[in-house]
Amino acid sequence: MAAQNFDVIVIGAGPGGYVAAIRASQLGLKTAIVEREHMGGICLNWGCIPTKAMLRSSEVFHLMHRAKEFGLSADGIGYDLDKVVDRSRKVAKQLSGGVTHLMKKNKVTTFMGAATIPAKGKVSVKTDKGTEELTAKNIILATGARARELPGLEADGKRVWTYKAALTPPHMPKKLLVIGSGAIGIEFASFYNTLGADTTVVEVMDRVLPVEDEEISAFAKKAFEKQGMKILQKAMVKKLDRAADKVTAHIEIGGKVETQDFDTVISAVGIVGNVENLGLEALGVKVDRSHVVTDEFCRTGVEGLYAIGDIAGAPWLAHKASHEGVMVAELIAGKNNVHPIKPESIAGCTYCHPQVASVGLSEAKAKEKGYKVKVGRFPFIGNGKAIALGEPEGLVKTVFDEKTGELLGAHMIGAEVTELIQGYVVGQKLETTEEDLMETVFPHPTLSEMMHESVLDAYDRVIHI
The missing domain is CATH 3.50.50.60 (FAD/NAD(P)-binding domain)
Incomplete structure (x- = not known):
């Protein structure tokens, strides 16, 4: 043919x-x-x-x-x-x-x-x-x-799952171990924990959601623990012993290996x-x-x-x-003026409860790159719409270059932040400065007002805290 x-x-x-x-x-x-x-x-x-x-x-x-x-x-x-x-x-x-x-x-x-x-x-x-x-x-x-499948932690679809089994679960986990606290691990932990599973998350790095700004990670950990999750940081699952009705996990933490029994394990250790x-x-x-x-x-x-x-x-x-x-x-197609995509202009969103969203450099990364920074923060508790929604727990954080007023990064945790982050993404794309953002009129009452206040806070002009 x-x-x-x-x-x-x-x-x-x-x-x-x-x-x-x-x-x-x-x-x-x-x-x-x-x-x-x-x-x-x-x-x-x-x-x-x-x-x-x-x-x-x-x-x-x-x-x-x-x-x-x-x-x-x-x-x-x-x-x-x-x-x-x-x-x-x-x-x-x-x-x-x-x-x-x-x-x-x-x-x-x-x-x-x-x-x-x-x-x-x-x-x-x-x-x-x-x-x-x-x-x-x-x-x-x-x-x-x-x-990604790690040796000894391979999924079997019965007791040890990757995302596919977690989306079509053969049973409802009672005692769940989630390996990895990136977006995929935390979203599944959030889902099953909310439905009543006794959930433990093991993360090899020193904090949950390790790609996020440290302050956001710390806020998230507190929120997850308040919901009853157990979070083990700087910990590693060395081995899983599988039985018909349970999995025994060997978890190394602080130099010691301890064993714990679970009825379900979700592996979310990357791709x-x-x-x-x-x-x-x-x-x-x-x-x-x-x-x-x-x-x-x-x-x-x-x-x-x-x-x-x-x-x-x-x-x-x-x-x-x-x-x-x-x-x-x-x-x-031979079009002129085709621009490459800058990784730092791409927002990341995690749909756990509370939601997490960010774009650009974290405070630590900005300092590492040699920027002198101005940082602003605004808590959800200071926002009328958040209180009316019954969602007073959250934070909006903005990072600016002190010299030029360039918005280097924005980091959020709380209700609907995955929808809010785009405001900062557009701002960055248009090469906004703190002045532009301060002069922008944000509608009231909205959660987006916190984005304005966070910018004002970076320059000691915050109104509502």
Whole structure:
């Protein structure tokens, strides 16, 4: 069978790949996309979206228990875990179907199957019906990543889970161990703890959410402990002994190893890129610790071959992948004025309770880079909307360069901060200074007023504390 020829072939239909395909097609390029499993990738099917649907259920459950505070009554509060999971799967399915529709609408040819790159400019796709041979001058790798498995801590889907089992749980954990306190670990810990699991989180670093500003990490730890979670920092799970009804964890903390029994373990110790079985070695693509090495424009060094999203390294975020997809499509189409994406301009959001969001440099990182900083803080307790919502616990922190007034970073914890952070992201993109932010009129009563006050605080002009 003759090979089918395209201008661009995208391998992987997650938030990096499918967005790259849409943009390429919009720019008049004949585009194909190859996906071996689900349209929308891990993010839509087993990551960002279904976890948010489940966390929403636990948030509503938590609020139902607080009904009295709001002058309401709710009796016989309970949940049906199967129905919670079912709702989450339906949300994922709806969005996955939406991606399929977008491919058709944008005239992107879809191939369902596993891709290999036998030679430069060639893609071979193993489908149910046989093998399809495709050619294109430009190939975009967007194959994503999967959960890292540590020796001895491998998931079995019964008692030891990674994210997939945690999203379709075979049972409700009574005593849960979560290994790793990054975004994935903490979100699952938050979900199951709220539904009543006795939850312990083990983190090898010296604080939870280790990529966040230290003050935010400390605030989060306090909030989690108040909710009944046990947090073990500077601790490591050395080994798991598995039985039919329990797992015994050997946890090293402070130089001593202690054992504890759990009925469920969730491993969330990072991710590894899906770089295998693509033929990258033979092409001469550089791979470093399971990630494809690229330049700032996502070029791999092999002519016409790009890598975007999780496979191209940190930060492992869907929105970073999407933006890289658009950037690469525009480069291929020959557009002028294509800008690389600065990692420090990408916000990170964690949807635990309370939510955490940040962009740019932490206070410590800014100082490390040699900046003299001005730091402002504003607590949720000083904000009318937060009190009216019944969410008085939280903090907004801003970090400025003392010399220029440049906003170097913003860090938040509390209700709806994942929605608020974008205000600072836009500000940074427009190269805002403290003066611009101080002169901006924020609507009242809103949570966003705390962003204003935090800036004012950095310059000793705070009003409401």
